[in-house]
Amino acid sequence: MKAAFIRQTGTPDVIEYGELPTPEPGPTEVLVKVGAVSVNPIDTYIRSGMIKVATSFPYIVGCDLAGTVERVGSQVTRFKTADRVWGSNQSLFGRRGSFAEFAAVDEKWLYPTPAQMLDAQAAAGALTGITAHLGLHLNAGLKSGEVVFVNGGAGGVGSAVIQLAKAAGAKVITTVGNAEKKTLCESWGADCVLDYHSATLDEQIAAFTSANGGLQVWYETQVPTNFDRTIGLMSPRGRIIVMAGRNARPEFPNGAFYVKDLRLFGFAMFNATPEEQRVCAESINSLAARGQWHPPIGRTLPLAETAAAHRLQEENTLQKQGTLTGKIVLVP
């Protein structure tokens, strides 16, 4: 089968595209004929060696996938040949990556693809959707009627946070870099979309939140978290989510934090158990069935162009060029 893989960590140039053996599914694995995959920032951290999980080579890159079941291992109970499935968490903790024509995936990491969704959409919203759900629900315990601020609403995670928070009955305030991204966030239901370049951004956030019952949940997707700013804008007993910037060392205003009775949650989606992730996936599938889940796709490329896709992801997530709106999807 054709696959995108590395023989060593490094720049995007280390990604090769070529023939590797088609995997044999183990007893609990499903062999998926991959219809689409999507790129996440973590794919680039693994490829570069910043996250040291690529230790045996050739190493197939990529976490997310969607496709059709080709055949199943002897102990698989939840899927059968020809079912449509999506999933995430591949290429981590010794698992093979998803960027190939076929992927053998343990059934615990797979979910049925709603009939309404194309493989490209299901792959685009896989890791980001689960991440948004874990932050809002497992960690922050979001309640209907609360106000959520998500920094970076047009990003992979941000776009999912807006849609999932709105579906949970929250009011959502977010930031974007241009007018096109503002329109997109509004189409997902964001109640207030602000330009993160604005010199009066914090005053505008405060004006919205004070007119709407305060600010209960801050979902930070940016690096580093500015705790002075965030804590200053939060309501008492609010919850702050931090999930980006593993090398960041921000200052932390101790007193301002505890006198407001705030809580701080940090998490990495890949630490969540398969059972926890399945709760997220089933909830996301229900939203999709009700027409409330639209993962944005910004670029669609052939799988052979995985190196270019990694460059584009880095230009946006790390260098903040703002040239991408939506996920990068690749098709084998």
Ligand SMILES: NC(=O)c1ccc[n+]([C@@H]2O[C@H](COP(=O)([O-])OP(=O)(O)OC[C@H]3O[C@@H](n4cnc5c(N)ncnc54)[C@H](OP(=O)(O)O)[C@@H]3O)[C@@H](O)[C@H]2O)c1
């Ligand atoms: N802990 C976890 O489990 C987990 C899971 C997924 C991702 N992450 C991390 O979360 C971060 C975001 O991931 P992602 O996939 O959403 O990345 P992404 O798709 O590249 O999105 C990044 C967003 O940041 C926005 N942005 C840039 N400068 C900004 C600023 N000054 N203020 C506010 N927003 C700004 C961009 O907005 P514009 O497009 O409007 O310019 C862009 O939409 C990454 O660091 C990633 O590694 C962690």
